[in-house]
Amino acid sequence: MYALEQAKKEIHLALKKALGKTFSVSPDMLLLPPKPEYGDLSFACFELGKGLKRNPAEIATELAAKIGPSTFVKKISSLGPYVNFTFDEAVFADHVLTDITKSKARYGKSTTGKGKKVLVEYVNLNTHKEVHIGHLRNAALGQAAVKILRLNGFDVTPISYINDLGNNVARCLWGLIHLHPGEEPGESDRLNFLGRVYAEATVAIGEDPEKRAQVSEIQRNLETMEGDVVALWKKTAKWSMDGLKAVFDELGLELDRIYLEHELIEETHEIVKKLLTEGIARISEGAVIVDLEGEKLGVNLLRKSDGTLLYNAKDIALAYRKEADYQADRSIVVVDNRQTLAFKQLAATLKKMAFPREVLHLAYDFVTLPEGAMASRKGNIVRWSDVRDAMREKLLESTKGRHPDWKEKKVKLTADALVRSAIFFMMLRQDSEKVITFDMEEAMAAEGYTGPYLLYTIARIESLKRKAPVSAAHAPTLLTHEREEGLIRKLAKYPSMVQMAGAQYRPSVLAQYGFELSQEFASYYESVRVLDETQKELTAGRLGLANAVEQVLTNLCEALGLVVVKEM
Secondary structure, rough: OOOHHHHHHHHHHHHHHHHHOOOOOOHEEEEEEOOOOOOOOOEEEEEHHHHHHHOOHHHHHHHHHOOOOOOOOEEEEEEEEEEEOOOOOOOHHHHHHHHHHHHHHHOOOOOOHHHHHHEEOOOEEEEEOOOOOOOOHHHHHHHHHHHHHOOOOOEEEEEEEEOOOHHHHHHHHHHHHHHHOOOOOEEEHHHHHHHHHHHHHHHOOOHHHHHHHHEEEEEEHHHHHOOOHHHHHHHHHHHHHHHHHHHHOOOOOOOOOEEEEEEHHHHHHHHHHHHHHOOEEEOOOOEEEOOOOOHOOOOOEEEEOOOOEHHHHHHHHHHHHHHHHOOOOEEEEEEOOOHHHHHHHHHHHHHHHHHHHHHHEEEEOOOOOEEEEOOOOHOOEEEHHHHHHHHHHHHHHHHHHEEEEEEEEEEEEEEEHHHHHHHHHHHHHHOOOOOOOHHHHHOOOOOOHHHHHHHHHHHHHHHHHHOOOOOOOOOOOOOOOOOHHHHHHHHHHHHHHHHHHHHHHHHHHHHHHHHHHHHHHHHHHHOOOOOOOOHHHHHHOOOOOHHHHHHHHHHHHHHHHHOOOOOO
């Protein structure tokens, strides 16, 4: 149990003893006061006053007088309807710094999800399309969900579902046949080449009924694996999968398994037949639908009148395949909010089928450019590879400028770490329901609400340690400056931030916390002389505090998928 939890438990027991059986109190009722001068934790007496039909302020005064100091608490006071508890700074600091020093990379972990299995399905990209900067939000959010849920004790399996047979694939193949017959791109350009062909084909096909019929025929052939187009699909699907896996590796994504759309066709047809037999689905104008008008979700279209399956049908098959493979307590699917209706239709249909598990949609909004939204079919996207190369070039140049003595390999590793960290942080710093306007220059900035700013704080602490005349030491009784006390309080909150981020599926909670912790350390560094040759014992204690800040920031960066570098 971490220091703040111990303190809450101690206060909770004291309140229970003071209140007796008049009121049931829990640790969750202890709040963080809005100002430090009010104390470290507060208990509001509004509900108690309502139950006893008494003035809450009077009750607060009585409770403050009745409860005495304890291990963590040195002062109890009342302010209006609140009972305020002030910690013994030296005791609290000792416990917080000991927690971090002993736990190291485990600091912040909890057992909230112990014994519960969770699937996180993310980066469900399409083959025959390019990877653009918008896809990075899905990658960052899904990866963070995996890591944060694991920190909270859940048994997490990360997976992906790749759409390799959809209408976009048929359009791309149509474009290869009619617009680029026999053309072979260079190996490094295959993924982007297919994306360009898809965009060109979409324009060329337009609303032409004959061309659209040709695309439908290609899609039917792919679902039955018949016809000459299958060989072209196999070759180009491999190009895509090789390219996608290279991107996943480059981004450090954890994926235990990748499901492919074409593997689910046979069982999807069987599920559609079963739904028709059981009366859950019906034929409407030649198409197969599940009527969800009663749930105010319209109709769930499973199979078109031309016989081709839709994603909604294949998503049902995927749900049952995942159930057979993992029997997870919860299945989380990270998909953008354009799919909200489809996901609700999936959940409603699965409910009609008595599906046994909870399915959760972790939705997020668009990543836009300053000039507007991106769309692969229109070709107005910013490719991940282009963004990466542009950022890498700038960061290589700036890193070489700061460290002309570094070897080329170290410069490259640092620049690559900064690229990924800058993008991931920008994708995670806002709540998922908010639109992100991607700004490359802002993402790379070493100052402000950015990933590099957090990494710079770690690098600054490393620099302090290299220059220090003594080694770091555990000396909490010497850390009496108000900035030091503020940092310790902030460090103590990290485990609760991890729990909040996991419970709410909000990595932005940790991003905001990391930024605030970095700001507090910057203020501390400017206000206090950390390295003081004349006070070596105090210097050692302050280095111990700096070590704790570095450890927490390192843990947080790992949770968000950022790559820590010790020098910048």
